[in-house]
Amino acid sequence: MAERKLMAGHAVRRLRRTQGLSQVAMAEMLTISPSYLNLVERNQRPVTATLLVRLAETFGFDARALAASEPGGGAEAMRRRLADPMFADLEIDRTELGEWLAAAPGGAEAFARVFDRLGGRGAAAPGVDDPAALVRREIERWRNYFPDLDAGAETLADELRLGAGDLYGAVAERLRVKHSLSIRVLPVDVMPDVLRRLDLHARQLQLSEVLDPAARTFAVAFQLAQIEARGEIDALARGADFTDRTAERLFRRHLAAYWAAALMMPYARFLRACEATGYDVELLERRFGAGYEQVAHRLTTLSRVGARGLPFFMIRIDRAGQASKRYAGASAAALVEAEGRCPLWALHHAFDRPGTGIAQLVEIKAGGAVQRYLTLSRTVVPQGRRLGTPEAMFAIGLGVEAALATSLAAARGIDLGARAVAIGPGCRACLRPDCAQRSAAPAGRALAINDRERRATALTFIGD
Structure with a gap:
């Protein structure tokens, strides 16, 4: 896939203002013209690799911070918020x-925080x-x-791969030799409701026998992440600045799981395999000894500058439609963030x-x-x-x-230009008219009652 242009004018403008520089002064320090810098700050020109190097050399600018610096989470996240029915008439x-984000990034960030605080759709949280x-x-x-986590896990994966082809065995040996932690697999009768337990008194990581090989590898990698990636995880948790202790612990758990997955599926090797197989999830499972859900999640993380994968999104639901996992990744995924x-x-x-x-x-x-979108759906059954x-x-x-799915193995035999199934983000947020499946009028729209006719959908609304 062709590399996307890096539009980060907001970050460059913020850096200039924190340095107390005018555009003319900063342009001179970067040996570019003031007019070009102005275009970069207004997101009318991309931040090139050469400019990134000059920013780093001149101001100590960390390019990795760009992923976390966009107002409101970036244009795609802002589009999802503006898809709320309360803004439909705008x-x-x-x-x-794009003009709003470039001209007033602070205002856009303020809007995003207020919208999120109110819980969206104008409802108080x-x-x-x-x-x-x-x-x-x-x-x-x-x-x-998370580039630091990915880089660290990839380096270690290469090191372990040189010593052994069996990742589970290599990680178990590293835990034993370097951290004095042994692995013990216990019968389900001993651990009836627990899949993984760290017993510091016995210096054991105890695993349930019900875990399959992929889950066992992930469990030992997760434990190693909590030890060897602790510094990176601490830094990311501090940067998140959570005031809620539970949120911080959940975030730390996500980061440890991210590192574990990156160890099992090292970035460069995994991306090459994705491109070679057409992102064949089941084949990737077998190649990397991972589970379907682990591979699916990993596909949403391929955003390394200069080596991006396809921008997948992922969601996990139960039979009632309740979402327990959702990752938009680099994709514009209204389907992921919708409550319905x-x-x-x-x-x-x-x-x-x-x-x-x-x-x-x-x-x-x-x-x-x-x-x-081309979507792929499949069930998974939890361990245990x-x-x-x-x-x-x-x-x-x-x-x-x-438009990006032509190379996918799952797209073979599918006409990507054919008529697609029109869906919505749940009835309360969907403005699509004449839907026979509709169960409720959109939020903020009144039902239209007409005793003299019966339409294909029993629920029509004013403005339909």
């Missing part, structure tokens, strides 16, 4: 949004923010890509075909524009189920813009 297009929502917001701010989901999306049909992948071409209107206990099951939804 018809804010991409150009107008509970007295205390949901810790999971706070963590999701921080992950989105980084676009679910559309029953016309094949993600819900995955429960009828457990373990079978379903590809579907969908389109959704968000932020005044119609976006088309025992005979006689209720079976838990979740559906994983992966998606990527249809």
Whole structure:
């Protein structure tokens, strides 16, 4: 995929102002023209690799901070907020949004914080923010890509690979030799409700026998992350500046899991395998000894500057449609952030075909524009189920813009230019008219009652 241009005028402008420089003075220090710097700050020119080097050499600017510096999480995150029904009549297009972010990044960030604080859709949020929502917001701010964690895990993966082909064995040996932690696999009768436990008194990492090989490797890698990536995790947690202790702990757990996945699927090797296989998730599972959900999540993290993968999003739901995981990654994913989901999306049909992948071409209107995606849906079953206990099951939804999906293995035989299934972000946020599946009028729209006619949908609304 062609490398995307890096538009980061807001970050350059912020750096200039913190240095107390005029555009003329900063341009002179960077040996560029003031007019060019002005265009960069207004996001009318990209920040080139040469300019990044000059910024780093002149001001000690850390280019990795760009991923976390965009106001409101960037244009895609702002578009998702503006897709709320309360803004439907404003018809804010991409150009107008880009001008707003370039001209008033502080105002855009303020809007995003107020919108998130109110819980969206104009509804007041509970007295205390949901810790999971706070963590999701921080992950989105980084676009679910943490370069320091990825780099450290990749370096160690290369080191361990030289010593042994068995990653589980290599990590277990490292824990034993370097950190005095042994691995013990215990019968389910001894650990009936626990899959992983760290016993510091016995210096043991105890694993349940019900874990499959991929889950065991992930468990030992997660433990190693808590030890060897502690410095990087501490720095990211401090930078998030959570006031909620639960949110901070959830974020730390996410970061440790991120590092563990990066150790199992090192960035460069994983990206090469993705491109060689057409992002064939099941083949990637076997190649890297990972689970379907682990691979799906990893696909949302491929945002390294100069080596980006396709911008996948991911969501995990239960049979009731409740989302327990959602990662927008670098993708514009109105489907991920919506509180409701559309029953016309094949993600819900995955429960009828457990373990079978379903590809579907969908389109959704968000932020005044119609976006088309190729989505892949499949169920997964959590580790640890025992005979006689209720079976838990979740559906994983992966998606990527249809225009970028031509190389996907899952797209073979699918006409990506064909008519897509029109879906929405749940009835309360969807303004699509004449939907026979509609269960409620959009928020802020009154139902239209006409006793003299019966339309295809029993629920029509004023403005339909």
